[in-house]
Amino acid sequence: MSAMVPVDPQAMGKVAVLMGGHSAERAVSLMSGQGVLAALLAQGVDAQAFDPAQRDLGDLKREGFDRAFINLHGRFGEDGTVQGALELMGIPYTGSGVLASSVAMDKIMTKRIWLAEGLSTPAWRQVDSVEQTIAALAELGAPMIVKPAREGSSLGLTKVTDAAQCAQAYALAARHDPEVLCEQFVAGDEVTCPVLGTGAQALALPVIHIVAPDGNYDYEHKYFTDDTHYIVPCDLPAGEEAVIQALVLKAFRTLGCRGWARADVMIDARTRQPYLLEINTSPGMTSHSLVPMSARATGMSYEQLCLQLLASASLDNPLPAHAGD
Incomplete structure (x- = not known):
């Protein structure tokens, strides 16, 4: 990685650290x-907490406020909505812009x-009923992710x-979103790779190999237990890390992401083919979070990472200097 x-x-001026919000991930966001x-406060930044839910x-x-550090996760924070509001107010913010945030x-x-x-x-199918979910299972094979x-x-x-x-799987997913995704399960190594820059x-940071109990990297194991093992530098076979970093960088650029993000990848145990699962444009920054962990492997502290991300705050469409005069 290049020098900081x-x-x-x-x-940096007066900085709002956006946290909390209205999504199901409010607790993690806080x-x-x-x-x-x-x-940021420890490094002398004039930063203040700002909860859009309150x-x-x-x-x-x-x-x-001169800048916003977005720590909101999920809806109304990671989906382009807050980004659009900040664009209209002319306040530079961390992370991807309106379109990339919404698409990702x-x-x-x-x-x-x-x-x-x-x-x-x-492979995947979009479904809107239990019957379609059952049909997707027949097409994609078991096990399947809903x-x-x-x-x-x-x-x-x-x-x-x-x-x-x-039926139960569809109902649970639909409770969170009317758009439900059925996805072919890839058995193998679960890894994640952060990206910094635009x-x-x-640049892709070191890949982290995630080893969760029984391969179940769920909400509890992500944030509230110490049962999951994170291997960084990763223990993948020679050459695989570079392949995954290149894939993740292309995925990041293809969506037009900027600033930072983290992509999750599954590696097929039999073929060693990596498959992109999703990309997070407002990754977690908790004590269990993966971007700080990966950055630390390059010699970058949590505090340095936060300051670098804040400095990258920008706008999709900066207003002309005379706007509003």
């Missing part, structure tokens, strides 16, 4: 936000784009092995 860019904390807030977003403009939040749209660009992702198309942190996800489980300057 020197950042003057005072030059943990991420508190970590980032403490890291305050009007318009306060960001009225109170003169929708796993079905993401898959369509990746496939169009020749990137590997597990999950909401626009939700994160494995919320609403079920691994089904027979048709009798499809465009040609974007």
